[in-house]
Amino acid sequence: MNNIALAETTRIFDVEAARREFPILTRMIHGKPLAYLDNGASAQRAQCVIDAVNDYERHHHANIHRGVHTLSQEATAMYEGARDRVQRFINARSRNEIIFVRGTTEAINLVAQSYARPTLRAGDEVLITHLEHHANIVPWQMVCEQTGARLVVAPMDAQGEVHLEAVVSLMSARTKILACAHVSNALGTVLPVRRIVAAAKARGIITLLDGAQAVSHMPVDVQELGCDFYAFSGHKMYGPTGVGVLYGREQLLDRMPPWQGGGEMILKVTFAKTTYNALPNKFEAGTPNISGGIGLGAAVDFLSGLDRDAAHAHEDALLHHATATLNKIQGLRIVGTAPDKASLVSFVVEGVHPHDLGTILDEDGIAVRTGHHCAMPVMDFFKVPATARASFAFYNTFDEIDRLAAGIERARKLFA
Amino acid sequence: MELNDLYRDVILDHNRRPRNFGNLDAADASVEGFNPMCGDHLTLRLKLHDDTISDIRFEGEGCAISTASASLMTEAVKGKSREAALQLFDRVHQLLTDDAAPPAEGLGKLAALSGVREYPARVKCASLCWHTLASALKAADLNSLPAVSTE
Numbered sequence: 001m002n003n004i005a006l007a008e009t010t011r012i013f014d015v016e017a018a019r020r021e022f023p024i025l026t027r028m029i030h031g032k033p034l035a036y037l038d039n040g041a042s043a044q045r046a047q048c049v050i051d052a053v054n055d056y057e058r059h060h061h062a063n064i065h066r067g068v069h070t071l072s073q074e075a076t077a078m079y080e081g082a083r084d085r086v087q088r089f090i091n092a093r094s095r096n097e098i099i100f101v102r103g104t105t106e107a108i109n110l111v112a113q114s115y116a117r118p119t120l121r122a123g124d125e126v127l128i129t130h131l132e133h134h135a136n137i138v139p140w141q142m143v144c145e146q147t148g149a150r151l152v153v154a155p156m157d158a159q160g161e162v163h164l165e166a167v168v169s170l171m172s173a174r175t176k177i178l179a180c181a182h183v184s185n186a187l188g189t190v191l192p193v194r195r196i197v198a199a200a201k202a203r204g205i206i207t208l209l210d211g212a213q214a215v216s217h218m219p220v221d222v223q224e225l226g227c228d229f230y231a232f233s234g235h236k237m238y239g240p241t242g243v244g245v246l247y248g249r250e251q252l253l254d255r256m257p258p259w260q261g262g263g264e265m266i267l268k269v270t271f272a273k274t275t276y277n278a279l280p281n282k283f284e285a286g287t288p289n290i291s292g293g294i295g296l297g298a299a300v301d302f303l304s305g306l307d308r309d310a311a312h313a314h315e316d317a318l319l320h321h322a323t324a325t326l327n328k329i330q331g332l333r334i335v336g337t338a339p340d341k342a343s344l345v346s347f348v349v350e351g352v353h354p355h356d357l358g359t360i361l362d363e364d365g366i367a368v369r370t371g372h373h374c375a376m377p378v379m380d381f382f383k384v385p386a387t388a389r390a391s392f393a394f395y396n397t398f399d400e401i402d403r404l405a406a407g408i409e410r411a412r413k414l415f416a
Numbered sequence: 417m418e419l420n421d422l423y424r425d426v427i428l429d430h431n432r433r434p435r436n437f438g439n440l441d442a443a444d445a446s447v448e449g450f451n452p453m454c455g456d457h458l459t460l461r462l463k464l465h466d467d468t469i470s471d472i473r474f475e476g477e478g479c480a481i482s483t484a485s486a487s488l489m490t491e492a493v494k495g496k497s498r499e500a501a502l503q504l505f506d507r508v509h510q511l512l513t514d515d516a517a518p519p520a521e522g523l524g525k526l527a528a529l530s531g532v533r534e535y536p537a538r539v540k541c542a543s544l545c546w547h548t549l550a551s552a553l554k555a556a557d558l559n560s561l562p563a564v565s566t567e
Contacts, residue, residue: 353479353483354479356423356479372455379455385455414423415428415432
């Protein structure tokens with residue numbers, strides 16, 4: 001799809017206006033304009049996010065929740081206001097269902113240790129898929145080791161697609177938890193999560209979706225998805241690092257024991273007994289990442305203010321342009337060709353190791369990810385040690401993709 | 417920084433046609449090295465004769481810097497005593513990491529690795545094979561060598 005076709009089929013997305021919101025995009029790298037194509041690892045910050053964090057740090061910082069002084073009350077209102085924004089952003093029923101954590105990894109570990117560990121019995125099964133990020137594999141392996149449960153892995157096909165039937169056929173009376181990615185970080189595959197969750201629910205299986213790669217690309221409605229838990233990170237959706245969200249169904253969160261003990265998560269402490277605080281504080285021991293939470297709230301506002309359909313259409317057009325352009329390069333193979341993909345392209349180039357390619361592209365100001373993308377089982381499946389990955393945001397341009405292609409050609413010549 | 421300084425002809429040549437690449441039958445020592453950050457891995461096998469490296473070969477999967485470095489290393493240490501090879505390890509390590517490293521005189525083709533110093537993210541690529549070799553040469557018992565990791 002080219003620019004003109006895009007304009008005809010949908011509202012035009014004003015890329016230049018979007019770019020102006022992100023100050024880092026004007027940077028020069030080795031004398032060339034930055035082409036930031038590593039959004040899957042971490043997206044950039046909008047000016048409003050930077051401003052929100054800066055404003056908090058300069059004018060409102062204090063510890064939250066227990067102070068009666070003005071700053072503490074302001075900081076509390078800002079932090080809790082961010083929770084309300086996140087609740088509306090993913091359409092959770094209650095603000096009690098929004099737990100602030102460090103990121104997706106911590107969210108999944110929280111569920112594994114607080115929900116799964118007391119629940120699982122020897123012989124029970126946790127079902128994941130082959131394309132998961134290590135963060136959605138290792139916490140389950142750990143809890144399986146602790147409980148005697150078994151980790152079951154649903155296969156993907158040669159395109160990197162996970163089929164509903166393949167997942168459903170592995171669900172049994174022993175399956176207690178299903179945990180899968182909404183969007184694969186290594187391949188871009190969008191999983192049929194609504195149908196997977198529905199099938200799991202019908203069998204009484206508790207579901208967790210790893211939404212780290214999804215929230216930046218598509219609207220997420222947890223009620224519509226029907227999942228029990230949904231995990232995502234602030235920094236992949238244009239917010240700060242070190243803050244993320246665990247959404248959990250209130251009924252489940254209520255029943256779960258706290259994960260970490262400390263301040264904030266208690267109502268009353270004596271040496272004989274401690275009474276835990278109500279949701280969401282029960283799961284937020286210690287002083288949280290206050291500025292991070294406030295920055296995340298600003299990122300939510302930013303995304304909510306975007307024409308997300310137009311932004312999505314632009315990202316989709318970038319994906320199509322990148323796929324078509326890279327496929328023309330001799331010796332280049334795209335890894336992950338599922339029909340439904342988010343805007344990222346993982347690839348290998350014959351005779352050019354991804355690591356070398358990453359260095360050569362960087363010399364041209366182009367930032368891509370190279371390596372196993374914390375998804376070593378995916379690399380093993382496709383029999384590659386690593387890939388290069390270009391992952392796009394709505395602020396990327398067709399020209400940046402053309403520069404990427406030119407850089408790859410340059411690397412091919414160097415190693416020919 | 418200039419890419420040509422990193423990917424010098426010697427590096428490109430040894431990446432394209434790695435020397436001493438493949439299995440080594442009846443090796444006295446076999447040791448594995450991993451770079452968990454990027455997934456590079458190599459297996460180094462060597463024969464020792466009276467404390468001298470009489471033969472050495474490597475195989476594995478890695479980037480051009482890692483492959484060329486291993487290839488150059490095998491050429492450089494073959495025929496050297498343990499001690500001389502370990503001294504060479506120290507010099508190469510210094511070459512890769514120390515901005516105040518003395519000129520690469522006497523290092524021969526290994527001098528081509530000096531460009532890596534300007535690319536901190538790539539130093540581990542070049543040093544993996546050397547750490548792997550050093551671990552084998554320093555080990556008291558060649559039959560139970562632990563794998564080497566750059567992390």
